Amino acid sequence: MAQIAAASRPKSNTSAAPEKLTVRLTVNGERQELQLRAWTTLLDALRDHLDLTGTKKGCDHGQCGACTVLVDGRRINSCMTLAVMQEGREVTTIEGLAKDGRLHPLQEAFIEHDAFQCGYCTPGQICSAAGLLAEGKAKTADEVRELMSGNICRCGAYKNIVAAIMQVMNGDRT
Amino acid sequence: MINFAYSRAGDIADAVRWAAGDPRAKFIAGGTNLLDLMKENVERPARLIDITHLPLNTVEEAPGGGLKIGALVPNTDLAYHPLVEQRYPVLGLAILSGASQQLRNMASTGGNLLQRTRCMYFYDTATPCNKREPGAGCSALEGINKQHAILGASEACIATHPSDMCVALAALDATVHVRGPSGERSIAFTDFHRLPGKTPERDTNLGPAEIITAIELPPKGFARHYTYLKLRERLSYAFALVSVAAALEMDGETVREARVALGGVAHKPWRDPSAEALLNGRAATEANFEKAAEMLLRDAKGYGHNDFKIALARQAIVRALTQAARGTPQPVADKKIR
Numbered sequence: 001m002a003q004i005a006a007a008s009r010p011k012s013n014t015s016a017a018p019e020k021l022t023v024r025l026t027v028n029g030e031r032q033e034l035q036l037r038a039w040t041t042l043l044d045a046l047r048d049h050l051d052l053t054g055t056k057k058g059c060d061h062g063q064c065g066a067c068t069v070l071v072d073g074r075r076i077n078s079c080m081t082l083a084v085m086q087e088g089r090e091v092t093t094i095e096g097l098a099k100d101g102r103l104h105p106l107q108e109a110f111i112e113h114d115a116f117q118c119g120y121c122t123p124g125q126i127c128s129a130a131g132l133l134a135e136g137k138a139k140t141a142d143e144v145r146e147l148m149s150g151n152i153c154r155c156g157a158y159k160n161i162v163a164a165i166m167q168v169m170n171g172d173r174t
Numbered sequence: 175m176i177n178f179a180y181s182r183a184g185d186i187a188d189a190v191r192w193a194a195g196d197p198r199a200k201f202i203a204g205g206t207n208l209l210d211l212m213k214e215n216v217e218r219p220a221r222l223i224d225i226t227h228l229p230l231n232t233v234e235e236a237p238g239g240g241l242k243i244g245a246l247v248p249n250t251d252l253a254y255h256p257l258v259e260q261r262y263p264v265l266g267l268a269i270l271s272g273a274s275q276q277l278r279n280m281a282s283t284g285g286n287l288l289q290r291t292r293c294m295y296f297y298d299t300a301t302p303c304n305k306r307e308p309g310a311g312c313s314a315l316e317g318i319n320k321q322h323a324i325l326g327a328s329e330a331c332i333a334t335h336p337s338d339m340c341v342a343l344a345a346l347d348a349t350v351h352v353r354g355p356s357g358e359r360s361i362a363f364t365d366f367h368r369l370p371g372k373t374p375e376r377d378t379n380l381g382p383a384e385i386i387t388a389i390e391l392p393p394k395g396f397a398r399h400y401t402y403l404k405l406r407e408r409l410s411y412a413f414a415l416v417s418v419a420a421a422l423e424m425d426g427e428t429v430r431e432a433r434v435a436l437g438g439v440a441h442k443p444w445r446d447p448s449a450e451a452l453l454n455g456r457a458a459t460e461a462n463f464e465k466a467a468e469m470l471l472r473d474a475k476g477y478g479h480n481d482f483k484i485a486l487a488r489q490a491i492v493r494a495l496t497q498a499a500r501g502t503p504q505p506v507a508d509k510k511i512r
Contacts, residue, residue, distance in 0.1 A: 021180065038180035038222070041209070061210050068276055074250075077276045080206050084180055085224055128276065135275070137254070146507040149410035150274020 023084050027052065028096025036083050043067045045083035046093060054094040054123045058152075065151030068124035068131070069093050075131025077150075094123035097130065106130060109164035117155035125151045129165045141166055175213050179221040186353055186385065189225050194355045194383035201225050201385060203246055203282040206273075207289040215299050216290075216306060230284075230387055233257065239393035242351075245284030245386040249339065250275065252283055261395035263503070264421050267402040268342035270506045274411050284386035287340060287350065287366065290377065291333035291441075292413055293322065304330045305374040312374075320479040321413065324487070325440040325471070331374030332477055335367060335442050336413050342402060344443035345419040345435035348391050354384035363389075367442030374441070396421030396433065401497040401504050403490055404437070409509045414438035416487045418494035422458070429453045429462075434470065434495070439487055446470050458499040460492060467491035 020035040027050060034049050043060075046052045046069070055078060058066030062080040069078045070092040097104035106126050109115070116122045128151045138144045144165050145158070153161065181199075183189035193199050198220035202208055211217035230244040233255050241257055252258060253269035273281065295301045295313035302311035314322050314332050322332040340363075348363040367378050380386070399422040406412040417437035423430040432453035436444040449469035456462045467488045474484045493511065497504055502512060 037177075039175045039177060041175075061213065062206055062277055065274065065276060074279045075276050076280050077206075080209055080277070081280060082180075082202075082205065082209070082222075085202070085205065085226060131279075132275070135250075140507070142507040142509075146410055147275050150276045 021084050023087055025083070025086060025088075026090045028092060034083070038082065038084055040083045041079050042069070042071075042081050042083045042086055042091070043078035046078060046091070052093050052095050055127075056120055056123055058121070058124070063152070064121070064124075065128055066121050066124040068128040068151065070127055070131055070134075073131075073134055075128050092127070092130075094127055097126065104130070105168045106133075106164065109167045110161070113160040113164040113167070114157075115160040115164040116153075116157050121151060121153045121155075125153065125161055129161075129168070132165065133169060138169070144169070175209070176215065176218055178212075178219055180224065181221060182224040182227060184227060186228055186230075186387065189223055189228065189385055190353060190355060190383050192221075192223050193385070196221055197382070199223050203285045204248070204280040205285075206277050206281045207285065211290060211297075214297055216297060225385065236390055241391040243283050243389045243391070245282060245388055247283045249273070249278035249281045249283070249286060253278070261397050262342075262346060262391055263395075263397055264345060264400035264402055264419055265339070265342045265391075267400075267503060267506065268338045268404075268417075268419055271402055271404045271414075271417070272338035283339075283389055286337055287343075287386060287389075288378065288380075289336060292336045293333040294318070296333060305333060305370075305377075308373070308375045315477060318479055319477045321415070321438075322477060322480050323440045324474045324476055324480060324483045325436070325444050326369045327441065327475070327477075328370045328372065328374070330372055331370035331441065333370065333374065333441060334438055335377075335440070336438075337443070338402070338404060338414065338417060338437060340367070341417055341419045341435045341437035341443045343389065343391075344445050345421050345433040346391050346395070347433075348389050350386060351388040351390060352380060352384045353387050354381050358387075360390075364443075364445055370441045377441075394423075396423060396498075399424050399498045399501055401494050401502075403494040403497065403504050403511070405486060405490055416483055416490045418487075418490045420491075420494040420498040422453075422495070422498045424458065424499065427458055429456055429458050429499070432466070432495075434466065434491060436470065436487060436491070439474075439483060444470070453495075458495075460496065463492045463495040464488075466495065 023034045056066040058064035060079045062077040067079040200219035202222045231246040232244045236242040253266040295303045301313040350361045404417040414437045419435045421433040432450045449466045452466045
């Protein structure tokens with residue numbers, strides 16, 4: 001019944017009291033070991049425990065997409081999963097997309113197309129778009145709109161968001 | 175969020191045993207609905223049993239030509255699975271009509287069946303709700319009930335089941351495999367969810383500590399003549415006002431076998447064998463589709479704000495059957511209804 005076992009050894013645990021659990025994640029390529037309460041969402045773990053505040057808390061109910069991150073390369077709402085349930089997985093946030101001092105092509109395209117106004121939804125939009133590109137299911141602008149519908153932009157920058165994503169999807173270089 | 179204890183199950187027997195020993199425990203898989211309800215204080219489990227490590231995440235051909243879908247297969251993986259795309263495209267279409275890609279990446283097959291209604295009074299703990307608190311009363315009966323049921327409702331509850339996937343599974347005559355303290359059993363999909371009656375707090379016929387292990391599809395997939403037509407207040411990422419899964423087996427211009435399931439109109443995916451019987455062996459004409467729609471909706475009842483659903487459903491059924499007969503399913507990304 002050791003608490004540690006709850007997060008590390010699936011076979012042998014039941015955590016009796018709501019004490020802290022050890023959660024190991026790889027976040028943006030760095031291995032992290034955190035002591036978290038069971039009810040800490042992945043979003044709160046990223047923001048409050050790893051100080052990665054690029055990932056935004058919008059609705060906290062899986063409706064707005066501001067908290068979108070990639071887990072093992074797939075986009076999810078980080079507000080709707082417990083950090084302890086992501087034990088051992090690789091998490092990529094907006095802070096992890098740039099490589100060697102160069103912005104990710106989606107980041108460049110969002111700037112080029114002015115694909116934001118207030119910017120609050122932007123980290124989620126870009127992480128979601130990175131997931132969309134990896135899925136390879138969208139071919140047309142209509143399909144991009146449909147498969148990006150989990151990301152709300154209250155400033156209404158959708159037109160430019162779609163243009164930015166289409167540019168990267170089609171491999172257009174500026 | 176509320177506080178709770180957490181256990182991670184390594185095998186199904188453990189999960190079932192732990193749940194049986196702790197009536198206030200709940201299983202968690204994708205968590206996309208349960209955690210939401212916990213944040214709203216609607217669900218208050220004392221313990222979450224994490225079942226995501228159980229070996230229930232494969233899609234396999236079943237003996238006899240069907241398909242067996244593990245309860246933990248994520249919605250996206252199922253929708254894009256080659257065997258689903260080839261043989262059961264109505265299922266993929268229905269799945270991709272619901273939620274967002276982020277949520278579909280998280281949500282499990284079994285969890286989709288067990289999601290709770292999105293009735294706003296169920297979510298709002300400041301208002302009476304018989305589903306949340308039996309005997310408290312139903313706020314929707316005379317409240318804002320635009321989203322609510324027109325078929326099979328009761329004085330106790332007029333909530334709808336929110337799933338799109340389940341509408342297709344009902345049309346396909348799926349089977350739900352479950353395991354509980356007294357072993358394994360199978361439940362026909364149309365018997366899995368319940369009508370509200372006097373016990374709206376019970377959404378399904380799943381017993382205490384029972385866990386869904388798989389969904390099985392029979393061989394017949396209606397891959398040529400099908401559609402999933404979903405009508406909602408936004409063009410994407412919204413629950414259905416009315417949805418229709420239509421699947422036909424055609425012999426020229428004649429319907430050999432018809433399946434019609436409705437979403438957004440009842441406490442469970444709605445099927446009516448008497449309406450399907452009206453289509454079987456008949457010509458695929460608008461007049462016959464209208465007769466089937468009349469039969470499906472013969473007991474429909476509005477509660478004020480949702481009166482429009484009766485006419486909307488009638489037209490949606492006719493349109494969906496027309497699309498299915500033509501072999502032109504409604505594409506998810508195409509917002510013009512063809």
